[in-house]
Amino acid sequence: MCGIVGYCGYRPASVVLLEGLKRLEYRGYDSAGICVGTGNKFELLKKRGKIRELNELVGKRTLGDFGIGHTRWATHGEANDRNAHPHTSASGDVVLVHNGIIENYAELKKEFESSGQIFQSETDTEVIAFMIEDAYKGNLENAVREVLPLLKGTYGIAVIHKNEPGKIVGARNGSPLVLGIGEHEMFLASDVTAILAYTKDAVYLNDGELVSITKDGYRTFDINDTIIQKQVEQISWELEQIEKRGFKHFMQKEIHEQVESISRAFQGRLNKESATGHLGGLNMLPNELLGVRRVIIMAAGTSYHAGMIGAYLIEKLARIPASAELSSEIRYKNPVVEHDSLYFVVSQSGETADTLQAMREIQRKGGKVLGLCNVVGSTIARESDGGVYLHSGPEIAVASTKAFTSQLAVLYVLALSLARMRHLSIEDGLKIINALEVLPEKISSILKQTAHIEALAEKYHRYENFLFLGRGMNYPVAMEGALKLKEISYIHAEGYSAAEIKHGPIALINENTPSFFLVPDDLLRDKVITNMKEVKARKGKLIAVAVEGDLEIAGIADDVIYIPHTEEIMYPFLMVLPTQLFAYYCAIKLGRDVDQPRNLAKSVTVE
Numbered sequence: 234m235c236g237i238v239g240y241c242g243y244r245p246a247s248v249v250l251l252e253g254l255k256r257l258e259y260r261g262y263d264s265a266g267i268c269v270g271t272g273n274k275f276e277l278l279k280k281r282g283k284i285r286e287l288n289e290l291v292g293k294r295t296l297g298d299f300g301i302g303h304t305r306w307a308t309h310g311e312a313n314d315r316n317a318h319p320h321t322s323a324s325g326d327v328v329l330v331h332n333g334i335i336e337n338y339a340e341l342k343k344e345f346e347s348s349g350q351i352f353q354s355e356t357d358t359e360v361i362a363f364m365i366e367d368a369y370k371g372n373l374e375n376a377v378r379e380v381l382p383l384l385k386g387t388y389g390i391a392v393i394h395k396n397e398p399g400k401i402v403g404a405r406n407g408s409p410l411v412l413g414i415g416e417h418e419m420f421l422a423s424d425v426t427a428i429l430a431y432t433k434d435a436v437y438l439n440d441g442e443l444v445s446i447t448k449d450g451y452r453t454f455d456i457n458d459t460i461i462q463k464q465v466e467q468i469s470w471e472l473e474q475i476e477k478r479g480f481k482h483f484m485q486k487e488i489h490e491q492v493e494s495i496s497r498a499f500q501g502r503l504n505k506e507s508a509t510g511h512l513g514g515l516n517m518l519p520n521e522l523l524g525v526r527r528v529i530i531m532a533a534g535t536s537y538h539a540g541m542i543g544a545y546l547i548e549k550l551a552r553i554p555a556s557a558e559l560s561s562e563i564r565y566k567n568p569v570v571e572h573d574s575l576y577f578v579v580s581q582s583g584e585t586a587d588t589l590q591a592m593r594e595i596q597r598k599g600g601k602v603l604g605l606c607n608v609v610g611s612t613i614a615r616e617s618d619g620g621v622y623l624h625s626g627p628e629i630a631v632a633s634t635k636a637f638t639s640q641l642a643v644l645y646v647l648a649l650s651l652a653r654m655r656h657l658s659i660e661d662g663l664k665i666i667n668a669l670e671v672l673p674e675k676i677s678s679i680l681k682q683t684a685h686i687e688a689l690a691e692k693y694h695r696y697e698n699f700l701f702l703g704r705g706m707n708y709p710v711a712m713e714g715a716l717k718l719k720e721i722s723y724i725h726a727e728g729y730s731a732a733e734i735k736h737g738p739i740a741l742i743n744e745n746t747p748s749f750f751l752v753p754d755d756l757l758r759d760k761v762i763t764n765m766k767e768v769k770a771r772k773g774k775l776i777a778v779a780v781e782g783d784l785e786i787a788g789i790a791d792d793v794i795y796i797p798h799t800e801e802i803m804y805p806f807l808m809v810l811p812t813q814l815f816a817y818y819c820a821i822k823l824g825r826d827v828d829q830p831r832n833l834a835k836s837v838t839v840e
């Protein structure tokens with residue numbers, strides 16, 4: 234989604250802003266721009282396309298000592314130079330960048346248009362600059378405060394005014410904004426990755442809060458101009474974590490990082506002596522956890538797939554009815570919220586609007602919602618009633634990989650602790666802990682097969698349709714495999730329970746529609762083999778992920794990727810790896826922009 238950077242300080246503002254925007258590229262965008270000020274002389278540069286095109290506009294010049302920058306992911310009006318941010322007021326005195334959506338922009342615009350004023354863009358943003366100019370009586374903070382209550386919708390904004398050089402005013406309502414504190418320099422950003430190269434001291438704004446920065450200080454306040462004392466927090470990520478470190482793409486790096494990220498997700502959270510898990514951040518006493526009669530996990534996209542697996546496991550191990558719900562849907566379902574139900578939201582970014590709103594809806598009804606997030610300080614992390622961080626490190630590629638396996642790891646620890654409070658024996662609890670602990674080496678061994686999977690991608694990347702099929706806990710993995718393939722390679726793919734194909738999807742099978750089967754050595758293996766034979770009988774090509782030593786599969790499938798044996802419930806961790814690598818290499822072979830696939834954004838902050 235859109236990204237914001239602001240800078241006041243002693244460095245050339247254009248350099249800081251362009252570098253910050255480059256770091257925000259991963260969020261997804263289709264145009265970018267900056268406005269830099271040297272005293273009261275503003276220079277506005279914006280362009281459709283990538284940051285490198287904006288860089289070309291700037292050329293070798295280093296401009297300004299303060300300024301604001303933006304990457305835009307088009308919502309209102311197509312992606313072109315005119316609609317790119319920053320936007321200016323009628324006179325050009327006010328310049329503004331905005332993330333979010335102003336729902337009443339059309340009616341606000343009408344008021345200006347009726348007095349003959351002309352807008353340059355089709356955006357919902359430009360009108361805010363007009364309104365601030367209108368309200369301006371010599372103090373930018375006051376003008377912004379006057380305008381904000383008139384806006385309906387969501388925003389993170391950064392505004393500058395020609396009469397107040399060296400100052401930026403920011404405000405937040407529904408779109409993240411963070412202040413970075415340096416020595417004689419201050420930063421504003423929608424995401425800490427934009428400022429990590431300069432500072433680790435951050436102040437996260439809450440909804441309804443404003444900030445005003447100059448190079449020597451900042452002031453946080455609310456709509457009534459009441460000062461708000463904010464805590465300065467340390468950004469835990471390192472700069473090297475947001476760099477490619479020799480890998481060609483972030484996605485490739487993040488797939489390979491899973492060897493370590495998985496262990497970080499359960500480190501310090503497993504107790505061998507009592508054969509259980511412990512998630513301190515849940516803020517729940519054992520007797521409260523024991524009273525839970527139903528678990529509902531809410532999430533979107535890849536996180537939803539992790540949630541499906543988590544729900545399956547909680548029900549299986551802890552014998553608590555559990556289900557996963559699409560956060561976009563549950564919110565509008567008028568869900569029944571009961572006092573003994575426990576709600577979880579799962580979100581890598583912690584900013585997904587659908588998931589955030591689902592959480593708020595449950596909270597409004599008195600439900601307790603716990604969060605599983607990767608991004609520290611994110612909105613969901615701060616607004617949930619308790620929660621656990623994934624510790625997978627920054628995930629930069631739009632396609633989620635390592636966050637998925639970390640989400641699983643945390644959900645497994647959760648299921649284990651709920652189960653050990655109920656019927657799961659010490660022996661069975663220990664088995665789970667042991668199996669979790671050896672996952673990193675099993676993942677390593679799958680990563681050693683990269684060349685084989687790349688060769689399969691070479692063989693199959695020209696097919697236009699795929700089915701991904703699995704059963705039980707590997708059914709959501711099949712859905713995840715299909716999602717990964719479609720989002721980065723643009724090959725059409727569907728994920729189904731293998732049992733379901735005879736109820737419809739089998740009609741698609743012919744020699745042009747390969748099926749990617751997930752075949753662990755579990756209870757349902759033979760049934761899945763039957764499904765494979767049904768596909769084969771209809772001339773469908775078969776790729777299978779199977780367990781080392783399962784030679785029967787090699788006799789049926791056209792191609793097999795072997796993974797190590799593990800406990801039955803652990804297979805989702807291992808099954809997903811080949812699907813991630815397969816999607817990655819198909820996308821590479823097709824020349825796709827793997828880290829920033831078309832139309833997608835890393836954190837989807839609009840509904």
Ligand code: M6R
Binds near residue numbers: 534585632634834
């Ligand atoms: O940040 P979240 O985990 O809440 O994001 C949810 C989805 O938008 C996300 O998983 C999306 O599906 C990814 N592009 C998948 O790779």
